[in-house]
Amino acid sequence: MVVFLEKVRVKTTFSIFDPVRVEPLELCYLKAVLNKMNAEAYILDRKFGFSPPEGLAPDLIVLTGYNTAENEIIRVSSAYKKKYPRAKIIAGGVHVQENAEYFRVDTIDYVFHSPSLRTFEILIEKIVNHDEIPLNHGVDSQLKEGWHLGKKESIYEDEGIKPDRDFFYAAKPRLKYLDKRKVALVKSSVGCPYKCSFCYCRLLNNGHFIPADYEKMIEEMETIDADYYWVVDDVLFSTRDEALKFIDIMEKRDSTLNIIGYLRADFICRERDLLKKLRNAGIREVITGFEATVNSELKEYKKTTDAASYPLAIALLKESDIDLTALFMVQPDYGLKDFNTLRKFIKSNKIDVYTLSIMTPLKKTKLYEEKEDLLIDKRPERYDFLHLVLRPKLPKFIFYALFYGLHIRLLSSKRVRGFLFNRSR
Numbered sequence: 152m153v154v155f156l157e158k159v160r161v162k163t164t165f166s167i168f169d170p171v172r173v174e175p176l177e178l179c180y181l182k183a184v185l186n187k188m189n190a191e192a193y194i195l196d197r198k199f200g201f202s203p204p205e206g207l208a209p210d211l212i213v214l215t216g217y218n219t220a221e222n223e224i225i226r227v228s229s230a231y232k233k234k235y236p237r238a239k240i241i242a243g244g245v246h247v248q249e250n251a252e253y254f255r256v257d258t259i260d261y262v263f264h265s266p267s268l269r270t271f272e273i274l275i276e277k278i279v280n281h282d283e284i285p286l287n288h289g290v291d292s293q294l295k296e297g298w299h300l301g302k303k304e305s306i307y308e309d310e311g312i313k314p315d316r317d318f319f320y321a322a323k324p325r326l327k328y329l330d331k332r333k334v335a336l337v338k339s340s341v342g343c344p345y346k347c348s349f350c351y352c353r354l355l356n357n358g359h360f361i362p363a364d365y366e367k368m369i370e371e372m373e374t375i376d377a378d379y380y381w382v383v384d385d386v387l388f389s390t391r392d393e394a395l396k397f398i399d400i401m402e403k404r405d406s407t408l409n410i411i412g413y414l415r416a417d418f419i420c421r422e423r424d425l426l427k428k429l430r431n432a433g434i435r436e437v438i439t440g441f442e443a444t445v446n447s448e449l450k451e452y453k454k455t456t457d458a459a460s461y462p463l464a465i466a467l468l469k470e471s472d473i474d475l476t477a478l479f480m481v482q483p484d485y486g487l488k489d490f491n492t493l494r495k496f497i498k499s500n501k502i503d504v505y506t507l508s509i510m511t512p513l514k515k516t517k518l519y520e521e522k523e524d525l526l527i528d529k530r531p532e533r534y535d536f537l538h539l540v541l542r543p544k545l546p547k548f549i550f551y552a553l554f555y556g557l558h559i560r561l562l563s564s565k566r567v568r569g570f571l572f573n574r575s576r
């Protein structure tokens with residue numbers, strides 16, 4: 152059986168600069184499942200120019216993509232159906248998992264809303280065996296008489312599948328996290344233990360969180376020949392015990408890995424005495440969602456952090472020689488004063504690398520429910536965190552000028568300049 156696995160992307164302002172370029176890790180997991188079943192699977196990714204061998208017709212096409220690609224996935228499915236009418240088409244991925252109803256269209260045969268790779272394997276077996284009895288869980292199937300809806304499904308433990316790394320090695324010289332090159336993605340936990348109202352991740356796996364297994368995570372990283380490992384779990388450590396376990400394993404295994412991961416500001420301040428040890432254990436860059444610099448906004452987001460502690464978190468990382476990417480969100484109702492408060496915060500704390508998003512309610516989040524009636528734009532491709540989808544308080548032009556103006560300071564960062572001047576590499 153020939154399978155095409157495609158990550159459907161739409162261009163955003165972010166993709167013009169392309170500061171982060173990584174492999175579509177979810178497809179590497181699916182490829183591992185298909186390899187085991189002796190299927191001939193190809194990962195297609197226009198971003199990397201990877202296409203299947205000329206003249207090869209697929210029996211099955213799997214399409215994934217994020218919220219911005221919602222319409223594009225449907226458009227691509229229709230183009231494929233025209234070209235390969237006999238091929239079955241599956242839509243899946245984190246956006247589909249919570250938004251299955253948008254994908255039950257004529258040109259898609261299966262809407263895969265489970266995160267389970269085991270269920271994926273069962274579905275593939277059914278397709279190979281021309282078994283027409285639909286699955287009752289994890290997937291919606293299009294039958295002659297209409298859609299058969301599968302029950303929602305969660306996973307409760309790691310399914311023990313390691314991703315196929317061929318894509319990583321083929322693209323390795325082009326993979327990057329800003330100035331850090333040859334970056335491999337690694338995933339260990341599932342879902343998120345926190346409950347921030349704007350965040351989509353906490354909804355995944357029906358809100359059921361599976362914590363990381365550090366031993367397995369480190370073992371997996373050791374098998375990949377990368378310069379950096381970006382652990383894309385929503386939080387790398389939320390407790391002291393988890394960090395101690397990680398340090399202990401790295402020391403015992405004498406591992407030398409360069410790791411990028413997400414940490415919350417409250418963890419950084421609370422466990423400050425561990426930061427140097429974490430640096431020695433391999434933590435090179437921390438990505439922290441500060442979101443806002445005033446507590447009233449953090450409260451609205453149900454972020455449960457204290458903005459008063461943010462300067463300390465930033466200083467502690469600097470002292471420990473750990474790079475920081477600080478993530479901020481600006482609200483559509485920001486006025487001049489709010490933009491100025493954020494600008495001053497970034498300047499006075501000498502934050503070198505930061506990203507700014509426009510607060511964007513993602514479908515199925517609590518925030519979306521609250522703001523749905525106020526949305527001024529419902530086109531999925533606009534939900535890239537760089538467009539206003541809620542009416543701003545300031546005139547649009549001034550809002551965007553202030554928003555993009557806030558990025559200018561990034562040019563004073565050596566890391567950002569290094570990235571801009573070596574972009575073609």
Ligand code: B12
Binds near residue numbers: 535
């Ligand atoms: C790293 C990352 C990126 C990377 C790309 C990573 C990649 N894999 O290609 C970069 C930085 C480029 C990126 C960009 C964007 N991202 Co992003 N990103 C992430 C992050 C942190 C991790 C994603 C990842 O690689 N996980 C590792 C993989 C292996 O895990 P997974 O996708 O969950 O897949 C597992 C299962 O779900 C399942 N599975 C997945 N797909 C399928 C399909 C089938 C058929 C089956 C059976 C199973 C299955 O198997 C996998 C193995 O366990 C997530 C947060 C998160 N927790 O998911 C956000 C996240 C996915 N991003 C998000 C968004 C919105 C974006 C952007 C649109 C906007 C932005 N400014 O960030 C852009 C758009 C880029 C584009 N043009 O497509 C949202 C998506 C929301 C949604 N409803 O789709 C998330 C959830 C974060 C959030 N804000 O809440 N992102």
